[in-house]
Amino acid sequence: MALEKNLSDQQIFEEVLAIRGQRRAEADRLLGELAGRWQRPACYVIRKIQSSYGKGSPDDELELFQEALRRLIERGLDQYRGVSEMTPGRAASPKTFFLRIVKHLTIDHYRRQREELVSPPNHADDAPEISAPEANQAITAARRAAEQGDARELYWTAYDRLKREHPNEAEAWDVYHHQDAEGHEACAKRLGISVANSYKRVSRAQAHLRLYLLELRDD
Amino acid sequence: MSHSPAERSPYADQLPKLTDASSAPDEVLVAAGHLLRRAGAVDADASVIERALAAVSVTELASSLGAERVRACADRMRRAADEAFEVALPVAEEESRMWASAAMEALAERDALESARVALGRVAEVQAEAAELSATLSESLAGMDRDVRPLMRYFVALNAERRRERDLISEAHRQDAFWFSERADCDGLIGWLAGTAEPGPHAQSCSLCRSDLEGSALPGADRHVEASDWLRYESGATSEAQKAWIVRHAEQCERCGEIMRLADELDVEAL
Numbered sequence: 001m002a003l004e005k006n007l008s009d010q011q012i013f014e015e016v017l018a019i020r021g022q023r024r025a026e027a028d029r030l031l032g033e034l035a036g037r038w039q040r041p042a043c044y045v046i047r048k049i050q051s052s053y054g055k056g057s058p059d060d061e062l063e064l065f066q067e068a069l070r071r072l073i074e075r076g077l078d079q080y081r082g083v084s085e086m087t088p089g090r091a092a093s094p095k096t097f098f099l100r101i102v103k104h105l106t107i108d109h110y111r112r113q114r115e116e117l118v119s120p121p122n123h124a125d126d127a128p129e130i131s132a133p134e135a136n137q138a139i140t141a142a143r144r145a146a147e148q149g150d151a152r153e154l155y156w157t158a159y160d161r162l163k164r165e166h167p168n169e170a171e172a173w174d175v176y177h178h179q180d181a182e183g184h185e186a187c188a189k190r191l192g193i194s195v196a197n198s199y200k201r202v203s204r205a206q207a208h209l210r211l212y213l214l215e216l217r218d219d
Numbered sequence: 220m221s222h223s224p225a226e227r228s229p230y231a232d233q234l235p236k237l238t239d240a241s242s243a244p245d246e247v248l249v250a251a252g253h254l255l256r257r258a259g260a261v262d263a264d265a266s267v268i269e270r271a272l273a274a275v276s277v278t279e280l281a282s283s284l285g286a287e288r289v290r291a292c293a294d295r296m297r298r299a300a301d302e303a304f305e306v307a308l309p310v311a312e313e314e315s316r317m318w319a320s321a322a323m324e325a326l327a328e329r330d331a332l333e334s335a336r337v338a339l340g341r342v343a344e345v346q347a348e349a350a351e352l353s354a355t356l357s358e359s360l361a362g363m364d365r366d367v368r369p370l371m372r373y374f375v376a377l378n379a380e381r382r383r384e385r386d387l388i389s390e391a392h393r394q395d396a397f398w399f400s401e402r403a404d405c406d407g408l409i410g411w412l413a414g415t416a417e418p419g420p421h422a423q424s425c426s427l428c429r430s431d432l433e434g435s436a437l438p439g440a441d442r443h444v445e446a447s448d449w450l451r452y453e454s455g456a457t458s459e460a461q462k463a464w465i466v467r468h469a470e471q472c473e474r475c476g477e478i479m480r481l482a483d484e485l486d487v488e489a490l
Contacts, residue, residue: 041490052481075447079456092488097454099487104449107478111443152447155438156461163460178464204308207413210435211304211372217434218369 009034013094017081032136035069038095042068042102049103053110064109068102075153076101158212166208172201173209230254230261230387237271244275245283245335248342252334255341256392272342277349284335284352289359292328293367296398299325300373307376307409319377326374326381326398329367333396336360364397371401372431375408402427444468444475449482 007015012030020027043061050056080097092100163170172191176198181187188198236242236250251272254263302322309315336356343349374381385399393400402408405428410416412435422428444465451457452465469479 041487044490045485045487048485049481071447076450079451079454092454095490096488099490100450100453103482103485103487104447104453107449107481108445111474111478151436152438152445153451156458159460160458174460174464179467200308200310203413203415204310206437207304207308207409209437210412210431213435213437214372214431215369 005033009037009095010093013080017077020077028136031069031073034094034098035065035136038098039065041095041099045099045102046106049106049110055110060109064102064106068098068105071101071105072098154213154216155209157216158209161212162205162208166205169201169205169208172198173205176202230257233261234263234267237267243283244279247271247275248280248284248335248338249331250334251341252336252338253331255337256334256389256396257387259389260387269341272338273345275342277342277346277352280339280349281352284332284339284356286359289332289356289363292325292332293363295325295328296363296367296370300367300370303374303377304409307373308413308415319380322374322377323380326377326384329398330384330396332356332360333392337392368397368401371397372405372408374398375402375405378403378406443472444478449478453482 012034016027016030016034042065046061046064047056050060076097080094159170159173162173172187172193175181175190176184176187179190181190184195184198184202187202188195191198193201230253233250233253236246237254242250251268254261254268299322302318302325305318306315306322309318336353339349339353339356343353381399381403385393385396385403388396388399404421405425407416407419407421408428408431411418411422411428411432418428418432422432448457448461448465452462457465469475
C-alpha cells in the first residue's frame with residue numbers, strides 16, 4: 001500500500017504544497033490520492049446544486065470535478081497557502097476548501113445551462129465512485145491549464161493600487177464600472193463633477209489599471 | 220566635422236566644462252561621457268576629453284557617484300513615470316508642458332549617470348584605483364534599471380523629444396540608452412490603453428504594443444460575481460474593495476443574490 005494511504009488529508013496537502021515546485025510528478029500522485037478521497041462528497045455537492053437549479057446530468061459530474069481540480073492546482077494551492085498564512089489556525093481544511101471550489105464552480109456552471117435534472121442522492125455515500133485512473137486523468141487535464149493566471153485576482157490587485165495612488169480616478173471607476181452607472185452623466189451626477197471630468201477620470205483610471213496589470217504580469 | 224551655430228548640438232555646451240577649473244570631478248566625468256557618447260553629433264577634440272579624464276581625482280568621485288545618487292535617480296525616475304502619464308492624459312491641459320519638462324529632467328539625470336559610467340570606464344583603463352568605483356557604479360545602475368525599465372511605457376507621450384535625444388547618441392551607445400530609445404515609437408500607447416483613441420497602424424505592426432493591448436484587457440463591465448470571486452469571499456481572501464463590490468452587487472442583482480443564498484445554505488464543512 002502506498003505510504004500516503006495512512007496520511008490525513010491535511011498531511012498529504014501540506015506535502016503537496018511543499019514539493020510541487022520541485023517534484024511535480026510526486027505532487028500529482030499525491031493530488032490523485034486526494035482527488036480519489038474527495039470525489040464522492042464533490043459529486044454530492046454537484047448533485048445538490050443541480051437539484052436546486054432544476055438542471056444537470058450525471059455526465060456533468062466528471063467534467064465539473066476535473067474543472068474544480070484544475071482550479072485547485074491553477075490558483076487554489078497558492079490561495080490556500082495565502083489564506084492560511086493570513087489567518088493562521090482559522091483556515092478551512094483542504095477538503096472544505098476544495099469543496100467550496102466545487103460548489104461555486106457548479107453554481108456558476110448552472111447559471112448558464114439548462115439541462116434535465118436527475119434524482120439527487122440522499123447522502124454523500126450514494127454518489128457513484130470515480131476510478132483511480134479517472135482521478136489521475138482529472139489531475140493531468142488540470143495540470144495542462146495550470147500556467148494561466150487568474151485575471152480577476154490581478155484586476156482587484158490593480159484596483160486596490162489605483163485606490164491608494166489615485167483615489168479620485170478609483171472613485172469614478174467604481175461608480176462607472178463596479179456600480180454600473182448609466183453613462184457619464186449619471187456618474188458625474190453621483191460624484192458631483194462635470195461630465196467632462198467624469199470622462200477624464202474614468203479614462204485615466206482605465207489607463208492606470210491596464211498599466212498596473214502589465215506591471216503585475218511583467219513580475 | 221563643423222557645425223554652424225544653428226546646427227550646434229545642445230551638448231556642445233559640455234565642452235567648456237572639460238577645461239573649466241571650477242568644474243567638480245563628477246561634472247567633468249559627465250561632460251566627457253556625454254561627448255564620448257555623442258561623437259557624431261558634437262565636434263569635440265578627443266585629446267581634450269582624454270586630458271580632462273586623466274586629471275580627474277578618483278577619490279573625490281566616490282561620494283558624488285555613490286549609491287545615494289543612484290537611489291535618488293531611481294526615485295526620480297519613478298516619479299517621472301507619473302509625470303509623463305500626466306502629459307499623456309492631463310487633468311489640466313495647461314500643465315502638460317510643466318510635467319513634460321519635469322519628466323525629461325529625470326531622464327536627463329539617468330543619461331548623465333550613463334555618461335559618468337562610460338567616462339569612468341575610460342578612466343579605469345589608465346587609473347587602477349578607478350576600477351572598483353567603475354564596477355560599483357555599473358552594478359548600481361544595473362540594479363536600478365531592472366526596477367525602472369518596465370516603466371518606459373509611461374513615457375511614450377514624450378517620444379518626440381526622446382527620439383531627438385536618442386538620435387544624438389552614437390549608434391554604439393544608442394540601444395543602451397533605453398530611457399530615450401525604448402518604446403520611442405509607441406506614441407499612442409497610453410491613449411489606446413485609456414480608450415481615448417483607437418489603436419492606429421503602429422499598434423498592428425508593433426509586437427510590444429499588440430502584446431500590451433492584449434495583455435491588459437480588463438474584465439467586462441457587465442460581469443456578475445464569478446466562482447473565483449465567491450471562493451475568495453468565502454475563504455476571507457478578498458480585498459475590502461472586492462468584498463464591497465460583491466456584497467453590493469449581490470444586493471442589487473437577483474441572480475447573484477440567489478447564488479449567495481444558495482452558497483450559504485450548502486454547508487460543505489459538514490461533508
